Amino acid sequence: MTHGIVWKYGDSVNTDVIFPGRYTYQIMTPAEMAQHAMEDLDPGFAAKVKPGDVIVAGKNFGCGSSREQAAACLKAAGVQAVVAKSFARIYFRNAINLGLAVLQSEEAVDALETGDSVDIDLAPGRIRSAKGTFPFLPLPASVLGIIEAGGLIEYTKKKLEQEQE
Amino acid sequence: MGKTLTEKILGRKAGKDVQAGEVVTVSPDYVLSHDNSAAIIKEFLKLGVKKVKAPGKIVIVLDHIVPAADERYAQNHKTIREFVAAQGIPNFFDINAGICHQVLPEQGFALPGKVIVGSDSHTPSYGALGAFAAGIGRTETACTWATDEIWLRVPETMRIDLSGRMRPGVFAKDLSLKLIGDHGAEMANYKAVEFAGPSAHDLGVGARLTLANMSAEMGAKNGYFAPDDKALKWLEGRAREPFAAVSSDPDARFESVLAYDLDALEPQVACPHTVDNVRPVSAVSGRSVNQVLIGTCTNGRLEDLEAAAAILKGRKVHASARVLVLPASWEVYREALKSGALAVLVDAGCVILNSGCGPCLGAHEGLMAAGEVCLSTSNRNFRGRMGHRDSEIYLASPATAAATAVTGKITDPREFS
Numbered sequence: 001m002t003h004g005i006v007w008k009y010g011d012s013v014n015t016d017v018i019f020p021g022r023y024t025y026q027i028m029t030p031a032e033m034a035q036h037a038m039e040d041l042d043p044g045f046a047a048k049v050k051p052g053d054v055i056v057a058g059k060n061f062g063c064g065s066s067r068e069q070a071a072a073c074l075k076a077a078g079v080q081a082v083v084a085k086s087f088a089r090i091y092f093r094n095a096i097n098l099g100l101a102v103l104q105s106e107e108a109v110d111a112l113e114t115g116d117s118v119d120i121d122l123a124p125g126r127i128r129s130a131k132g133t134f135p136f137l138p139l140p141a142s143v144l145g146i147i148e149a150g151g152l153i154e155y156t157k158k159k160l161e162q163e164q165e
Numbered sequence: 166m167g168k169t170l171t172e173k174i175l176g177r178k179a180g181k182d183v184q185a186g187e188v189v190t191v192s193p194d195y196v197l198s199h200d201n202s203a204a205i206i207k208e209f210l211k212l213g214v215k216k217v218k219a220p221g222k223i224v225i226v227l228d229h230i231v232p233a234a235d236e237r238y239a240q241n242h243k244t245i246r247e248f249v250a251a252q253g254i255p256n257f258f259d260i261n262a263g264i265c266h267q268v269l270p271e272q273g274f275a276l277p278g279k280v281i282v283g284s285d286s287h288t289p290s291y292g293a294l295g296a297f298a299a300g301i302g303r304t305e306t307a308c309t310w311a312t313d314e315i316w317l318r319v320p321e322t323m324r325i326d327l328s329g330r331m332r333p334g335v336f337a338k339d340l341s342l343k344l345i346g347d348h349g350a351e352m353a354n355y356k357a358v359e360f361a362g363p364s365a366h367d368l369g370v371g372a373r374l375t376l377a378n379m380s381a382e383m384g385a386k387n388g389y390f391a392p393d394d395k396a397l398k399w400l401e402g403r404a405r406e407p408f409a410a411v412s413s414d415p416d417a418r419f420e421s422v423l424a425y426d427l428d429a430l431e432p433q434v435a436c437p438h439t440v441d442n443v444r445p446v447s448a449v450s451g452r453s454v455n456q457v458l459i460g461t462c463t464n465g466r467l468e469d470l471e472a473a474a475a476i477l478k479g480r481k482v483h484a485s486a487r488v489l490v491l492p493a494s495w496e497v498y499r500e501a502l503k504s505g506a507l508a509v510l511v512d513a514g515c516v517i518l519n520s521g522c523g524p525c526l527g528a529h530e531g532l533m534a535a536g537e538v539c540l541s542t543s544n545r546n547f548r549g550r551m552g553h554r555d556s557e558i559y560l561a562s563p564a565t566a567a568a569t570a571v572t573g574k575i576t577d578p579r580e581f582s
Contacts, residue, residue, distance in 0.1 A: 012351075012441075017548055022528060025237075027203060027237070063384065065526070066286040066300045068304060151304070152305055156312060
């Protein structure tokens with residue numbers, strides 16, 4: 001179980017505001033990416049976010065480009081999970097492939113506000129706060145193996161090693 | 166129960182009967198990447214394998230920042246060229262080819278019935294020719310290079326039935342914006358979108374590429390037209406290998422069906438800062454602009470440049486506006502030279518850029534200062550995408566863009582017909 005503070009945003013938070021295109025084709029370290037997280041939506045975010053914090057947002061989080069830094073920069077900034085009403089599909093894939101938890105719960109999003117304190121328990125799929133306990137949809141079984149391995153790179157590495165044996 | 170085009174293509178690849186909702190692991194026909202190949206190579210090297218598994222399936226097109234705008238981009242390109250040579254990747258297109266989403270159809274990779282995944286969100290474009298094509302991320306592109314396989318969830322399908330005929334001054338781009346404006350930017354999230362109905366096959370391949378490209382802005386996994394005679398004719402002399410076209414069965418299961426009458430369609434404009442903030446051009450006409458961008462993977466084909474040239478012929482770009490033109494590929498560039506469209510645009514005062522992504526994603530070649538406004542024929546108008554976070558982007562068709570270029574204000578192109 002992990003503990004964090006909520007940063008709440010609206011619907012359709014797109015990849016350009018999470019990680020601006022002007023940096024997309026510069027190869028950066030995770031720490032450098034973290035400095036630009038949410039830059040065009042909330043310029044104060046990167047300086048204030050703390051490890052374990054949680055982004056809570058409305059519908060279609062991560063819509064727009066396929067840029068993976070939009071998931072990587074949040075993970076590097078210490079964000080433990082994004083809770084949204086729904087996710088754009090490439091963002092959802094990228095987050096899983098990088099090991100960033102992406103959780104869907106309409107009730108949690110409606111209830112939670114910036115500054116709320118939450119505990120997230122991935123295994124039974126539960127978000128707890130002073131405003132109540134909210135269940136979220138478990139991830140499909142087919143992708144759990146990727147999460148359990150710590151991301152797609154580790155998962156594929158193990159698979160390739162097994163094939164060679 | 167019949168099958169949709171997507172169920173058929175993914176089922177054939179998976180070697181079994183599949184239906185929407187299932188997760189399948191398939192070996193794709195082609196894996197696209199562009200300038201982001203440099204970042205993908207970095208991930209690939211973490212996997213501990215020396216060689217890509219199927220070099221002939223990898224297609225790399227340098228298009229995002231071409232030619233390189235600074236030394237970091239130059240280093241990315243160099244890294245990619247060296248990797249291509251070392252791995253023996255035959256399908257590499259350098260800075261003089263064009264935008265990947267135009268190059269893959271022109272070069273005969275985008276074929277009916279094929280599975281194409283690409284590390285770019287507008288990969289669904291290839292559905293215009295009846296392929297299954299979906300965008301993926303960088304890490305999974307690296308892993309697909311190593312394993313020659315990827316997991317995909319078979320999507321449910323939304324069908325959009327088109328009837329009637331678009332009036333003069335109205336284009337496929339207007340239809341795509343109208344759809345997204347009416348139903349929101351996640352209208353087809355995770356889904357396939359089939360463009361069908363009696364009028365779908367009246368649309369040319371260029372219009373189909375625009376609509377399939379814009380299906381990404383509907384949230385779709387893939388967007389497509391059933392391949393017909395028009396598509397097959399376009400592919401003559403281009404297809405680089407045999408293919409087997411498939412279409413949805415008449416009794417296939419569609420999750421939802423929308424109907425649109427093209428006769429009733431007007432020119433549309435997507436206003437800042439989301440693609441679904443759409444109004445008819447009449448509601449925003451008169452808004453002053455500083456810049457107009459005509460081209461990109463959405464609207465940079467010959468017919469788009471000619472639609473713009475028809476309006477700009479014998480006229481001048483308004484003194485308060487600058488106009489950038491991005492042909493979608495070098496093939497288009499050459500055709501537009503021959504047809505005279507580029508001469509018309511240059512005489513009018515437009516700046517012609519190298520075929521590529523240009524300022525569309527905010528990396529180079531015409532970015533905006535705070536407070537500036539651009540009307541663009543591209544596909545996204547998110548805050549800060551084309552420069553300063555306090556600049557604004559409006560999206561429209563090439564005809565609306567050309568009319569706007571003449572007046573310096575957002576203008577209905579039908580005023581010039």
